[in-house]
Amino acid sequence: MSAGARKALVHRRAPEFVRSDLAGATIDLRRYRGKVVLLNFWATWCAPCQVEMPRFAEWQRRYAGDGLQVIAISMDDDVAPVRQFARDGQFDFPVVMGDENLGTLYGGILGLPITYLIARDGKVTARFAGETDLHGLEQRILELLAEH
Amino acid sequence: MQRLSMVRLIYCFFAMAFAGLCVASTGYAQFSGGAISPSSAFSIPDAQLIQVDALRPLLRSGGAGMPLVLQVGSHVMFAQAHIAGALYAGPGSQAGGLQLLESKVSMVPKGKPIVLYCGCCPWNHCPNVGPAYKKLRDLGFTNVKVLYLANNFGDDWVSKGYSVEQGN
Numbered sequence: 319m320s321a322g323a324r325k326a327l328v329h330r331r332a333p334e335f336v337r338s339d340l341a342g343a344t345i346d347l348r349r350y351r352g353k354v355v356l357l358n359f360w361a362t363w364c365a366p367c368q369v370e371m372p373r374f375a376e377w378q379r380r381y382a383g384d385g386l387q388v389i390a391i392s393m394d395d396d397v398a399p400v401r402q403f404a405r406d407g408q409f410d411f412p413v414v415m416g417d418e419n420l421g422t423l424y425g426g427i428l429g430l431p432i433t434y435l436i437a438r439d440g441k442v443t444a445r446f447a448g449e450t451d452l453h454g455l456e457q458r459i460l461e462l463l464a465e466h
Numbered sequence: 467m468q469r470l471s472m473v474r475l476i477y478c479f480f481a482m483a484f485a486g487l488c489v490a491s492t493g494y495a496q497f498s499g500g501a502i503s504p505s506s507a508f509s510i511p512d513a514q515l516i517q518v519d520a521l522r523p524l525l526r527s528g529g530a531g532m533p534l535v536l537q538v539g540s541h542v543m544f545a546q547a548h549i550a551g552a553l554y555a556g557p558g559s560q561a562g563g564l565q566l567l568e569s570k571v572s573m574v575p576k577g578k579p580i581v582l583y584c585g586c587c588p589w590n591h592c593p594n595v596g597p598a599y600k601k602l603r604d605l606g607f608t609n610v611k612v613l614y615l616a617n618n619f620g621d622d623w624v625s626k627g628y629s630v631e632q633g634n
Contacts, residue, residue: 361540363559365591395541395557418545418632426546429618430587448588448617 355436539584558598585619
């Protein structure tokens, strides 16, 4: 739960998980090996998240063909607002309800938003916390997409 | 000399005009900025904020001066880690959360020191502490402070190694 625990994830294999998304589909992180995964922890009440999510949706549409996969982990306490938010945003990526176990698995999600970039080999390459420079994040994604 | 006086007069005129513009623009900013929303963390008076370094010794002190600490944010985050001894009483941004808060303090004396905190996201975006603080003030509690967490609970408390508990 320390800063060390969170930093320890970078350059290591992303912790695996299997969850169901809002549509009931099984989301197994292992199945996205070979793709660049943007794993975002967010919540409907988080103002910076509200800014990010539409951009992530745009990137999903734009870069899906190049191998980008956005997976959004909601840290909301209730699913109803998440369903509404996802519906309104017309997200083309899985939205999964997170919990304390998944949060702890990823070093403790104790502030939002938090985004992990996972390379095609399944390793975490970067962690972004708080209000992020989205241009910089997009550039990192493009660099990872260019790696094969 | 006459020409110099004219130059000075013209200079003074423009200087005053410029100063007037500055005052006017400032005034406009003050009037056009609008009132602070009661749901904003900025609605909490500075005098009612408590810094991390001021709270920690209070928590160690024990006794009558020890505050009741209430987390008024996300329960998922509370369960991962919260200030040792804190109770969950949120989220402050929702009616149900404010009802929970009210129930948690229903038997608490109105003068009891209470510290609220959230740390869900950067302070300037927190939707929870403002309404929670207002609720307690409206209920008549006179000794309420809010823990100022500039970034989030993880960075401003947990990462520094301060005492936490996990679970419900």
